[in-house]
Amino acid sequence: MANFLEIDCKLEDIIPEKTRKTRTPQFIQARTIRPAPPRYRNEISKYIILRNEERCLKCGKCVEICPQGVHVKSPGYKYFAQPQSHLCFGPVCEKKGCYCITACPEGALHIQENPMMKALGDYRWPAEMILATWKMAENGECPSEDYGYDFETGNSEGGFDRIRFKFPDRPPVELKEEEIDTSIELNRRHDGRPRIRIDVPWYGGGMSFGSVSNTTQLSKARAAVAWNTFSCTGEGGFMERMRPYDDHMITQVATGLFGVREETIQRVPIVEFKYAQGAKPGLGGHLLGDKNTQAVAKMRETVIGISLFSPFPFHSVYSIEDHQKHIDWVKHINRRALISTKVSTPNDVDMVAVGSYSAGTHIIHLDGGYGGTGAAPDIAKKNIAMPIEYAISKVHNFLVAEGAREQVTLVASGGIRNPYDVAKAIALGADGVVIGTVEMVALGCVRCNRCSAGRGCPRCIATTDKTLAAKIDLEWGAQRLINTYNAWRNEIVSILCRLGLRSVSELRGRSDLLMHLDYTNVVVEREA
Amino acid sequence: MPEKYYIATKPVPPRRPRIGKYGIVDWREDCARCHNCVKKACVYDRHRDEIKYIRDLDTVDSLFFDCMGCFSCVQDCTKNLLCLAINPEYEKLGNSYWTPEIILTTWAQAETAKIPVSGAGYGGKFSGYGFDSMWTDMSEIVRPTRDGIHGREYISSAVDIGHNSSFLVLNGDDVVSPLSPILSTPMPLIIDRIPDKYALPKLDAIIVETAVKTGLLALVDAKKWPPTGVDADKYLPHIAFYFAADAAMLPVEILKKTQLAEIEDDGNVKSRIRALKQIHPGIVVAVRVELTAGGMQRAIDLAAEDVEVIHIVADSDGREIGAEHPMFIKDMIRKVHRSLIENGRRDDVTIIAGGGIALPEHMAKGVLCGADLVSIELPLLVGLECHLCQKCDDSHTCPAKIQEISLSYGVGRMTNLISAWHDQLIELMGAMGMRDARRLRGDVGRAMFFEQLEEEAFGKLFGNRLQA
Ligand code: SF4
Ligand code: SF4
Ligand code: SF4
Ligand code: SF4
Numbered sequence: 002m003a004n005f006l007e008i009d010c011k012l013e014d015i016i017p018e019k020t021r022k023t024r025t026p027q028f029i030q031a032r033t034i035r036p037a038p039p040r041y042r043n044e045i046s047k048y049i050i051l052r053n054e055e056r057c058l059k060c061g062k063c064v065e066i067c068p069q070g071v072h073v074k075s076p077g078y079k080y081f082a083q084p085q086s087h088l089c090f091g092p093v094c095e096k097k098g099c100y101c102i103t104a105c106p107e108g109a110l111h112i113q114e115n116p117m118m119k120a121l122g123d124y125r126w127p128a129e130m131i132l133a134t135w136k137m138a139e140n141g142e143c144p145s146e147d148y149g150y151d152f153e154t155g156n157s158e159g160g161f162d163r164i165r166f167k168f169p170d171r172p173p174v175e176l177k178e179e180e181i182d183t184s185i186e187l188n189r190r191h192d193g194r195p196r197i198r199i200d201v202p203w204y205g206g207g208m209s210f211g212s213v214s215n216t217t218q219l220s221k222a223r224a225a226v227a228w229n230t231f232s233c234t235g236e237g238g239f240m241e242r243m244r245p246y247d248d249h250m251i252t253q254v255a256t257g258l259f260g261v262r263e264e265t266i267q268r269v270p271i272v273e274f275k276y277a278q279g280a281k282p283g284l285g286g287h288l289l290g291d292k293n294t295q296a297v298a299k300m301r302e303t304v305i306g307i308s309l310f311s312p313f314p315f316h317s318v319y320s321i322e323d324h325q326k327h328i329d330w331v332k333h334i335n336r337r338a339l340i341s342t343k344v345s346t347p348n349d350v351d352m353v354a355v356g357s358y359s360a361g362t363h364i365i366h367l368d369g370g371y372g373g374t375g376a377a378p379d380i381a382k383k384n385i386a387m388p389i390e391y392a393i394s395k396v397h398n399f400l401v402a403e404g405a406r407e408q409v410t411l412v413a414s415g416g417i418r419n420p421y422d423v424a425k426a427i428a429l430g431a432d433g434v435v436i437g438t439v440e441m442v443a444l445g446c447v448r449c450n451r452c453s454a455g456r457g458c459p460r461c462i463a464t465t466d467k468t469l470a471a472k473i474d475l476e477w478g479a480q481r482l483i484n485t486y487n488a489w490r491n492e493i494v495s496i497l498c499r500l501g502l503r504s505v506s507e508l509r510g511r512s513d514l515l516m517h518l519d520y521t522n523v524v525v526e527r528e529a
Numbered sequence: 530m531p532e533k534y535y536i537a538t539k540p541v542p543p544r545r546p547r548i549g550k551y552g553i554v555d556w557r558e559d560c561a562r563c564h565n566c567v568k569k570a571c572v573y574d575r576h577r578d579e580i581k582y583i584r585d586l587d588t589v590d591s592l593f594f595d596c597m598g599c600f601s602c603v604q605d606c607t608k609n610l611l612c613l614a615i616n617p618e619y620e621k622l623g624n625s626y627w628t629p630e631i632i633l634t635t636w637a638q639a640e641t642a643k644i645p646v647s648g649a650g651y652g653g654k655f656s657g658y659g660f661d662s663m664w665t666d667m668s669e670i671v672r673p674t675r676d677g678i679h680g681r682e683y684i685s686s687a688v689d690i691g692h693n694s695s696f697l698v699l700n701g702d703d704v705v706s707p708l709s710p711i712l713s714t715p716m717p718l719i720i721d722r723i724p725d726k727y728a729l730p731k732l733d734a735i736i737v738e739t740a741v742k743t744g745l746l747a748l749v750d751a752k753k754w755p756p757t758g759v760d761a762d763k764y765l766p767h768i769a770f771y772f773a774a775d776a777a778m779l780p781v782e783i784l785k786k787t788q789l790a791e792i793e794d795d796g797n798v799k800s801r802i803r804a805l806k807q808i809h810p811g812i813v814v815a816v817r818v819e820l821t822a823g824g825m826q827r828a829i830d831l832a833a834e835d836v837e838v839i840h841i842v843a844d845s846d847g848r849e850i851g852a853e854h855p856m857f858i859k860d861m862i863r864k865v866h867r868s869l870i871e872n873g874r875r876d877d878v879t880i881i882a883g884g885g886i887a888l889p890e891h892m893a894k895g896v897l898c899g900a901d902l903v904s905i906e907l908p909l910l911v912g913l914e915c916h917l918c919q920k921c922d923d924s925h926t927c928p929a930k931i932q933e934i935s936l937s938y939g940v941g942r943m944t945n946l947i948s949a950w951h952d953q954l955i956e957l958m959g960a961m962g963m964r965d966a967r968r969l970r971g972d973v974g975r976a977m978f979f980e981q982l983e984e985e986a987f988g989k990l991f992g993n994r995l996q997a
Contacts, residue, residue, distance in 0.1 A: 348974070382650060522991050524991070
């Protein structure tokens, strides 16, 4: 991983003796985009095409005119196959002059909006955003505009969903897509520790084994390798089988200290202190008893079947000075590690961030109240701590005012659903983001919120049940994520091109490029 | 340290067919009878469970009750025939304030007494009407309640009702200043009377029994005393009689066993309080003030007249009563609270706020806004599988068949619900780092309001917010 280290020493020189001996060869995953079709037989479509077989003359006009190959009649067959509705563009074909419905001489075709669109998804993740993400995961591209999927915003009626970019009619400078730099720097302290650059402005958030399956964790790790970024172990410890991914892993030191050992800390380039998480700010992790299987219990050194609660907060941290001691401890154990501090978004999140910076963290990770993938009390998900949109702007501005902004990397998570959210978060002041839910959706999550039920996720993603987990193939899972990352990156490149910006770092803090639909967008001086 | 407040609960299953959010409908003929959906696709065997469940029912008024909405069967049907839809029965529950979501979560809590837990983050609106336009704070590092929730430490949810003396006058070791009576309740919650349009004779006995089991106080109409078959000695300490303006006084020996009474607000408040206290000097007297146009001012005036407890009540959706552009209970609480502070009266009076308290977070938020405690009625009714359709008096049309409930069912469900609310209050307080509910009152520093966050974060960037 040559591009990881820009200081003049070899990785081997700075990893501790013990780790050096146990180091395994690192997994190589190419950044190739390949189709990864959905796991299920029937795809959910926005429109449904119905054919009245009695009226149909089998004249083939619909086959001819449809740009999408929705109508299929295999040679030698008398009847048409069921229309491939998931490919259908819908009424937009009428404008484009290729509408099967009107082209059919017999009026045998009927189109309707799929009633299931109402049952799929929620305000933050509407059905169209889920379907669009599935297309990205399948092909590595954002779905063509003709599908009419609105995946840029959800229907939550606030925050990112009301913020838009003010795209100029023409870009102020003509840029080629190849010129655009989407990488970000994670160590801005110049403290002799490695400079780590990741190729995309995001990394994968912590999901522990226990909350998600092995396959899910490994798929995330492979995508991180392919895109030269990171994935995080989450709280449940660092499995042996993750060794080949060490260079792209963040290990978490969370309040429960489940599975944290010197040895695991020494293996990775980034160690994350998890003070709090957005899904349940101010509450420790919950792993319900059913999910604490034999494998999980072994890893976490606990008893099978009991619910695991992490305490909140760290029992050894009463102050920023205590926090600093923690950081010093990890820095001492692993001389090449960067430190990330993950906090939630309380009222005084700006003070917490600055405090953490002064304690020596490299990365401040803000986890907003609405995100999260793990089990959490509903009351906490909805009510505790502020949404990430507020926190980014609050913390960025405070760090600027304190003169600390250029020495620390600010990443945000908890509600980053699509490439537009990434760009908006960066324009509001973050350097990059951390993602989680979108990876689940790419793997087929329908956001049914049942991850914590008995055997875990009915879609086999957030589960430790062996039979369920086996339904997802690792290669497929990794490919779905690699594809999604590609689609996101392409979209971010196109956003930057339209804005005439050469790099993601140029976008940071450019809130002047944003507008909010509920505001006048005419800035007036505020009283101090 | 007092004993931990603990409510004994056990699951009380529903009597009526369950109503789930989702229904699977087969919307085209042609099923191949391959049973793929039943046998393979559904990880949770919902199709089979449903068949078993329906077999034993006399009527079926719901579709698929416990489908998780995972779409697996839909997507794996060999003929692509299945459609997952939102159950129309679900959508019909409650009304625009008491949403189907609130009804369903209340049913679940009344059944299990558990805190609702789910995965995959929050899927709702960014913010919203009423209590949804505020968030509670959490404390990241420094906090008094270290492992308070699941650990050894004690978070007290108790609050006081009555006039708290702000100083004592001593003569040597003797307290010479008059001490007002004061009582304590283990949770910032009091059970209010169920509105007449829902009221059923059976409910009164269930409610007082619930009050005993949970250690709370229940307001009971003095005109209805005694409900049939009730053991007075056991119940009276948990009863606060409500005296309408025309209600007759109760016998002394009954009144003496209670700690709190509430009177309707009429021109005669002072003399009625005096009359009650003459009979029973140890009683705390609250005045119920309906939050009509003059309601807030009336509450403030009563506080100035030394009334010790004021119960302000909005309509059941939390709105100011009879106003064209009604204020919401949260804002009315804040307004009353602030005026009392400005007048230097806040610590002299207990404010109970009611109307629109539908979820446990509303209890915490009401207190953060400045109430000492809140009153609830409809959530308890919903706990009995009520749909809030207001067809109660006709036993045929009531979908909850509320006329048929037994005492143990009713008490069990209400107790479970209150216990779940308590546990959720503790979750919120734990996150805030608060170990005493008394200190929560009016602590807006532990709350974040939509308007304020918008201005702080976005005002500088985007100018002024447009008025809706
Ligand atoms: S155009 Fe109409 S009649 Fe012709 S094959 Fe298609 S559906 Fe049948
Ligand atoms: S509406 Fe357009 S995309 Fe859809 S089936 Fe007809 S021609 Fe094809
Ligand atoms: S249980 Fe539902 S929400 Fe959770 S990961 Fe699985 S599909 Fe997604
Ligand atoms: S949608 Fe999922 S939970 Fe519901 S019946 Fe189908 S497979 Fe079972």
